[in-house]
Amino acid sequence: MDLSFGSEYEAFREQVRDFIDQHRDQAPKGGGRSGQAKAWQKILIENGYTARTIPRQYGGFGAEPDIIKARIIGEEFARAQVPGGMGGQGISMLVPTLLEMGSEPQKQQFIKPTLHGDIIWCQGYSEPGAGSDLASLTTSAVLDGDEWVVNGQKIWTSTAHLAHWIFCLVRTEPEAPKHQGISFLLFRMDTPGIEVRPLVDMTGNANFNEVFFTDVRVPKDQIVGKRGQGWLVANSILGFERDSLADPNASLARINALIKLMQSETVAGKRLMDNPVYRDRLMKLQARVMAMQFNDMRVLSSRVNPGQDATMARMITKLQGTELRHEVEGLAVDIMGEIGLSYGDNPYLRDGGSWQQQYMFYLGLIIGGGTSQIQKNIISERGLGMPREPKVEAGKA
C-alpha cells in the first residue's frame, strides 16, 4: 500500500497550483460556451490542463497518458473551485471515439474545433423502442447515390437544441443480425428534415430532447468505421459515459454540504443534526461514500499498476454511485420536512433548491446510461460468470 504520488507528482501538483493562482481571474464565471469560456479552454489546452493526451496535430496538448497527473489536475481545479476544461458529449465521448476509429480526414476536421468549443455535439443513440435493448434501434439510413437518407426518431438527446452536429446510430443493414446492421454517422443538426422537441422531465426542466428525422440527407463519407460496424464504434465509448455518471468526490462534496445543512437548519428549536435518527442516517451514508472513494482509489491504482485487477471494482461504480447519490440527496429532502418540498420560486428554498432537484435528477441517472437492472445483468454475467437469460425464440414471446 503506497498512497503517496511521489516527489515528481508533488512537484507537478505545485505547478498546477501556481498556474491556477496566476490565471484564476481569467476563468469564466458561468458554464456554457461564451467567448470567455472558449478563451479559458484555449489557455487550459495550451498549458496541458485539458485535452492533455490528445495529439498536438489534432489540437490537443500531446502529453503521454498519465492517470495520476490527470487526477491531480482534477483535484486541484476542484479544490480551487475554478472551472476545468469543457465537458460535453463531443469532448468526452466523440473525440476518444474518433481517435480510436475515425479516418484521418475526420480527425483533422472535427477534433480541434470540438476541443475548442466551436462544435457542440449531441448523441443520437436511444430511441422510443430501443432503450436497454439499444441494438434493436430502427432509425434507418438508406444509401441514395452519394448520400444516406435518414428517417426515424431519437430520444433522451441532451443538448440537441444547442448542438451543431450529431453522432448518431442508424440501421443501414436491415437484413443483418441486429448488432451487425448498425452504422455510426456524423451530420449537421441544421440539415433539412431534423426537428428537435424539448422533453420536459420530472425536475420540470428540459434536460433532454426528442429528435425527429424525415428524409435527412447525409454525405456518404460521414460514417465512422465501416458500414455495419456502428455497434463496435459505440461500445468503445459507453464505458466513458458510465464512469462519469458517478463521481465519488462529488458525492463526498454533497455529504459535506449536507452536514452543513444539518448543522444550520432547525426544527422546533433543535438542529437537524441533534436528531439521533437523522444523524444515524447521515453516518450510514458517509460510510458508504467513503467506501466508494476507496473503491475509486483502487480502480485508479489498477490503471497505473497493470498487474492489479480491479474489474469488479470498476463494474459496480455506476450502479453503486448513482444509487448512493440519490440517497444522499433524498436524506436532505426527508429531514427538512415540509421545507424539503420547496421548489421553483418558493422563498423557503434551501441551497437554491438543489437537494430536491438533484434527488430527482439522480433518479434519472439511475435509469440513464444503462439502468441499474442492466448493470446487475452485467455484474452477474460478466463479473460473476453467471448464465445468461435464455433468448426468447422468435414468435414465442
Place this chain on the structure above:
Amino acid sequence: MEFGLSQEQTLLQDSVNRLLKDTVPLDEVRAIATGDKPDASVWQGLADLGVAGLLVPEDKGGVGLGSLDAAIVAECLGYHVAPAPFLGTAVMAPVALVGAGGQDELLGNIASGQVRVGCAFSEAIGARADAGVTANNNRLSGKAIYVLDADAEHYLVATSDKHLYLLNTNDAIKTRLTTIDATRSVCQLIFDNVLAQLISDDFDVFTKALDLGRIMLAADTLGAAQCMLDKSVAYAKEREQFKRPIGSFQAVKHMCAEMAADLEPCRSMVWYAAHAADHVEQESRLIACHTKAHLAEVGKFIAKTATEVHGGMGFTDLLGLHYWFKRIGFNRQMLGAPELIREEAARIQGIAA
C-alpha cells in the same frame, strides 16, 4: 501510487488460505464448534506460520508486521470460518501491550502460540446494568461479560474508565457463554477484589487496541461474506429448476449482483482502514468506526441474501452455511453494534454533542 496488497502480502494471504483450506475444512469447523475437538491444533498451525506473533515486534519474538497484514489474516479466517483466538490474542492484546511497553516475556509467549491472552473490553464500551469492572488499588471488582476467548491463560481487562489490567485466568471466576457463533468462544469473568497488574491508564492505548479489534471484525466479515457470495454463485450455476440453472433467472442473479456490488467497495475500505491505522493518524479512528459499522450492514445483507439463494438447503445444518451467517452476526454485535459505532463516528467528527 499503489492501492493494494504487496507481493509479500499476497504470499501471506495465499499461505494462510492454503493452511486453512487443508487443515480446517467444514467438518473440522463443525467438530470444534460442537465441542468434539479443541481448537489447539488450528492455532498451533497458524502460530507456525507466524500469525500469532504477526503484530509482536521482531525483537520480542514476533514477526513485526502491520495492521494491513493482520486484516489480511482476519479476512482469511472469516472466509474459512476458522475457530481461532486471533482477535484477542494476536491483535488486541499485543497492540495494547506493545503500546503500553514492557511485558516482553508475555509477548514472546503469545508469538510462539504457547499463551493466549483474552480481552474483556465490552464493559468499557458500554457496560450493562448487570456488569462492569472497577479498580481500586490495583484490585479488580465486578463482572465482565462477552470476554473474548474462553480458553485464555491471561486476560486483559478494560475498566469503566478505560484503564487496562492484566490478570491470570485463575484469579477470576470464569463461565463459558453460549452464543450463536460456535466458532468463537466467549466467557464471563467475575472478579472479587483480585489483585491485577495495571498495564495502561492511557486512553490512546485502549482506543488503539479497540480500533484494531473493530477493523479485524470488519475484515473477518469481508472474508465470510465473500465466501457466502462465492458459494451462492457456485450453487446458482449448478442447481437447476424449470429445466435451467437458477442462476439464469434475473431474480436470482440480481441478488448475486447486489451482493457483489455492496461487497466490492468493502474490500478497499478494509484495506484502507488497516493502512490508516498505521499510517494516517488523523483519519484512523473515524475510518475504523465507519468500516466496522459499514461491514456490519453489508455483512447482514449478504448473510441473509446468500442463504436465500441456497433455498431450503441454505437453512439446513447439512450444508453448514449457517456457520458463516452466525459468524457475520457475531462480528456485527461484538465491540459495538453499528448504531453505537456510528454515534461514535459522529462524535469523533465533532458533529454530535
